[in-house]
Amino acid sequence: MKITSLEPARCLPVPDAGFGALRTERGNLPLESVDVAASVSGLIAGVEVTQGFRNPFDVTLEATYVFPLPDRAAVTAFRMEAGGRVVEGVLKERGQARADYDQALREGRRAAIAEEDRPDVFTIRVGNILPGERVTVRLSLSQPLPYEDGAATFRFPLVVAPRYVPGVPLDGPPAGDGVAPDTDAVPDASRIAPPVLLPGFPDPVRLSLSARIDAAGLDLRELASSLHVVEEEGDTVRLRPGERLDRDFILRLAFEASTALQLDRAGTFALTVMPPPVREARTPRDLVLLLDRSGSMGGWKMVAARRAAARIVDTLASDDRFAVLTFDSVVEQAFEGMVEASDRNRYRAVEHLARVDARGGTELLEPLRQAVSLLGGAGSGDRERIVVLVTDGQVANEDQILEQAGGALSAMRVHAVGIDRAVNAGFLGRLAGLGAGRCELVESEDRLDAAMDQIHRRIGAPLVTDLSLKGLDVERGTLTHLGSIFPGVPLRVYGRLRGADTGAETATGTGTGTGTGTVTGTETGTVTVRGLAAGAPWEEQVAATVVDNPAIRAVWARAHLRELEDRYAMGERELEAEIVRVSLEYGVLCRFTAYVAVDTSQVAEGGPEHRVIQPVEPPSGWEMPSPPPAMPGFMGQAAVMSAPRAFRAAAAPAFESALDETPFASGPQSTPAAPAGAPGGAGPGGAGGWTQRGRTFGRPMPAPARRSPHGLEAIRPQLVAELDRLKAPRAADPLFLADLGSRLAALSAYLGGHAELSDLARALETAEQPGTDLEALRGRAVEVLTALTGGGPAPEQRRPFWKRG
Template sequence: MTVQITSLKPGEYAPTPDAGLGALRTARGNLPLESVEVEALITGLTSGVGVAQGFRNPFDVPLEATYVFPLPDRAAVTSFRMEADGRVVEGVLKERGEARQDYDRALAEGRRAAIAEEERPDVFTIRVGNILPGERVTVRLALSQPLPYEDGAATFRFPLVVAPRYIPGTPLDERSAGDGVAPDTDAVPDASRISPPVLLPGFPNPVRLSLTARVDPAGLDLREMRSSLHVVTREDDTVSLRPGERLDRDFVLRLEFAASSALALVPDRAKDDDEPDTTDGDGTFTLTVLPPSGDGQGERRPRDVVLLLDRSGSMAGWKMVAARRAAARIVDTLTSADRFAVLSFDSVVERPDRLDAGLVPASDRNRYRAVEHLARLEARGGTEILQPMEQGLGLLDDSSRERVLVLVTDGQVGNEDQILERLGARLAAVRVHTVGVDRAVNAGFLGRLAGLGAGRCELVESEDRLDEAMEHIHRRIGSPLVTGLSLKPEGLDVLPGTVTHLGSLYSGVPLTVSGRFRGPASGAITVHGTATGGTPWERRLTGTPAEGEAPRAIWARAHLRRLEDRYATGEHDLEREIVATSLRHGVLCRFTAFVAVDTRVVADGEPRHRVVQPVEMPSGWDMPAPAMPMAASMPAAFTAAAPAVFNAESEGLTPPGAAPTFGGAAPSVVAGGPPAPMPAPRSAPGRGRSFFRAPSPKMAPPPPIHRSPDAVRPQLADELARLRAASSLPRAERLRYLADLGSRLSALVTYLGGQDRLASLATDLTACETTPGTDVDALWQRAITVLTELTGAGEPDEPGRGHAPRSPFWKRS
């Protein structure tokens, strides 16, 4: 992947005195996001979290700011509010399309508004529109989340950055669904909504981060607290981030508790008139059962194990080292009664040279050959995860044996729904374990895979954590202590269809199940199952009344996630049920959105500046090595991130004709100065070039690629629509817009391997700001003419923001 990024030179940026610590002023204006504040109250094995995001408009016209950010994948977002100019506007949860209409209508009428939407279980978008010049606006989210517990420790994980994700597929002809750097594709129809632009390494900290977690053991025996990725300070029961920490990795806090089995019965509190209706039940139960003693190594069926190892470019550095070690440890857990296969993948799938195709006996010789293969792997190429998973599942066809699929990856792909739709039914027939290796891991996707396959998801955020995680995996790969779990309530009216996923009982991992009940908060539940060796197992728990709003919200989020996964696997008739459940319980999901609209008119119509907040490159990632011109900043008005264009075919990332992108190669939104010298990508013998590493001096450069302009028609159409929409800008801003457009078109020319007319236009546009006496009107019209001819587009049907109407991704046929 090759994209050249223009860096800021010393002296071209400076702190903004009145914008708070970390805010910057550049030639392109300030970044709108000033601060992120997180306050968590951990009570036992649940947490309530408040998130405040502060925005400021540094421009002299009203602004719309967009921020793509992560939240914990199991968290239930239950409230949203906007604060500005001394006014507080509470958000209302609505069906997503209706919420967008309310938001767009408010901006068109000159009112201030904000909207919060879920793109993935752990990726969200907030847009705040009509922020007045110099004004500060704060948006607040409240959420509840459970804390996973295993081996005597609960984990509070709070993600802080959306990592770049590999986007496979062919670009769609429709207008983009969002303003991200990746074009929408047939495999990821909302790629432009999950691919924010990325800041360059070394960029001064643009956002003031504050994170505080207060711990209330709630009767549990708290023995130790430790943070693995950030420097923290501790005062009594409160842990806080050290000032100056960046939003570039997950915050992970582990709490050593002594847990116990319990059944908590939480009645719904009395409903006010303006609160969501909860007539599907009178309360929520939460059942926690500790596993029986044992290490899971007793009598069991022989196993067929397929190990998939991700060696794609995003795994470069410490992650590849950790993944190789993890995979080798997994191979070492196999016994002579087992059979196995090892598949390493990027954009191609490879197997150890000296092992037969298919499953082979786990003999000492075969395991040695597999480990030898793993030890030679280096990161390269794109994360084409669907094909190896299909191949792996195809090998697991013997139902007389324990069938296990193990995936070691960072999970940084955008086509999660496509994978679930293609594989969902087959995953249920095997046991799927996922090992996520990253400091900003895609935990939502890996957790969904493990849940569908009744397995475990283990997250490894550092090399220091690897040995501990591998000990867990060693005891749990294909070795549940109790399977076939079911619940039998006694004196408690549990509502059918509300019980969350049961799964299996693993060594050191308590079973946590929740559901809804009707009637009084009393009764008992017996858990039945089959222990190792086929013996019956059961545990009876008597309910204890409890209080709190978190259990119902956490149950609703888990129930919605299960419905959404069924929808993704093809049950599209569930849409109404998902929306109704979300609205009834006041919990955000992918089919709904929170919208806050001020009643006061503050501007003359829609905002003229639109800025997509860039995000940090995740800690531990290598920045892609660029090799072609690409605009490193967006125009001050009508901001839209440039497409991440690169020589995909020569790099072995996709088959010819496809157009994948990797969000991590996106340009920074902040620019200035000449391009910084950076190495070209390295070539791997017989394979595609890695865009994460320096070139090998022994490798000749690939021959030039010449493509038809049709290959970038969607990008050119987007540029044309935005160009028309920005035609009323003042002269200075139009000049800046044209210069940035020229840089983006230069990248497309390089991608095409040459296009004379487009190249000539790009050259003149790039130089227009520094050319005295530039005729802006003539140059503007020339750009429109050339782009119109190259795209075959006529005049737009109506003026607007440069985006034609498009069905939301969740309504695609």
């Protein structure tokens, strides 16, 4: 089959386009809208996520969407609505759910399936969508809100950022339809790597997000949104229209929480214990600082990471010892082994950190091994052994890391500092939980100082250790990890009482919980929390309150399942049956189960005739390439990303050739990545950032810029298209004009520099500034583009690429 490269004028972005949308004879790609409706009550939020799909083609369609959810959220319901019919999803063992879904498609019935691929990465497939039909899927979930230093945080992720994939590619059919190959280190990489749009498409999927706030009797002092503009209407906070799904939504609620023990009527309890007013015991520390310098850390993240690492070094005292490791595809040490935290050594460490820049791939396993080795031989057991990891966490081999390093890390205290606007919070939380440490998330430079103050307080020994409970009869194996109590961070514990529908007033007998805590008790309406504070015994009694809140049961089940899944990843393979049992019994989705919704009526002759995986936006704040939308390499790749895998494989050589002509030193490079383990190499993950089918994006290793051999005629079709859109009868839109300016700047760069385009681009990028005359600005753009193009029409479009023979 002959593959023809797409030409710019034959696949143009359109104003009403969604992710990855190209102008075709039938419209755009399928995802139209995402709606998030949250109800926050105290320290628990209930959320309903609604995704709207439309089939723009004249054949039946299967749409795949890879998206994030909060890593601690419990998904408890799934529903599909199409053709006036409502189908409730059923939670089943994952293999059985897939078989039911595939059979329904073969029989010409509508079906949808929701699967968890990581604690915070999920996939929905909707099949046999009829031409022109709209399908809505809904997910219901409950999530606990972390509470620290007088504020609870409602964090809702909106995009799956590209993750580094190490290892050797596997033979055989891929596990999913994503753009990364499956490898021996990440055998399901193709399931968690959705295609990513390169910049240039002005309009995202329609996003709406609201949060209704119920302080549950607490004194709510302040609401703050750190990455989005929000509007308040009574007790509801709404996202401003027009926001993109390219970064986490973060809402902080300032109020004073209190120690409490809540028991639901089904026998599940949630215990919250506020930190006591005791002084932290000062113990000499052996600390290994790991700083991620990989390509995805470019830009503001690298600046913030260097500052964070330097602040951590400054917290060390003279009786501490430390080591500083920076890593990408290779690991570099500031010193040989552990050194005393003298003024001179701390100065040398900060000086080393100041020279660190982003490069290479995120090979995280090796620096963790080196940290374990350094601390394993650090000396006597009366010193606190600490690992501090500063990273965005964008790795795909989470299970491999837990399996090979998790056991050793659990004997140390691991603190993670996650820096990103779309951070891999799920994995960093798992690492910190293994080592009884804390995970601090930094979404902006503005947030860094506050986060570093918290890290400084928590990087040492916790306030209370060796925790245990007395007074509750807990079902064996259901108590979540007790951990420790840190300054400003309350203890949060969930569990199940022995026997169904057991209330606090009838809790009797004895039992043993998991984790570090032991539970014994007699008939009582209180629980006693015991531990050691500064080496002395400490305890606090907490009275129980019976509540009617089913979310407590769901939150416990999700936390319990996550602990079981982590143990499975670390080698306890016999836990699979128990994980499936708990998931099905309590109706909470996990990696071994899936929700499937199957319509009973036949609507098609057989399976879908066309399949599309939905592209996602590039994460906000990442240093992404900026090629023009009309450039053959860019549009060709955007089209291939959205095509079936077989077509992508066949088309790859043609598009690789087109991409080789790209002149951007900051964008895709035709130079192959160095082998994994080689200096500056990154294996399949790319040499300088994130990768799509072997192409490296983000911040690649420096390459000489090349001047384009093409003249203005090479971009004339795109300029004609932009001119046609400018002339459309509508009011001048500042966002549209600013986006046009960025696209024209990229076109100018493609030509190696063009004075008129560059001047116009700079003028258009001022469109969002107050007082700008938008109509005059549009008039100037029309005048310049008319002169450059001669005002001619755009060429006629060919048939869509998936229909070409």
